[in-house]
Amino acid sequence: MEATTLRLEAAAERGAMLLSLQAATDASAVPTDLTALDHELEAVQAGLDTLDEITRSLHGTGDERPE
DSSP states (O other), X not given: OHHHXXXXXXXXXXXXXXXXXXXXXXXXXXXXXXXXXXXXXHXXXXXXXXHHHHHHHHHTOTTOOOO
C-alpha cells in the first residue's frame, strides 16, 4: 500500500512538473512527452488493482465486483 501511495505521489509530481513546463513553453512548438507519466500511472493502477484483490480476498468476496 505504501509503495502504491509513493508511486501515486511521484506520478502527481511528474504530471504537475510537465504541466508547468508546458505552460512555460510554446505548447505548439514542443509536444510534451507523457510516456514516463503514463508508465507511472499504469504502475499505480496495477498497485490499486492488487490492493483491491487483497481487500476482496480478506472480505471473502473473491472476484465479485460491486456494481
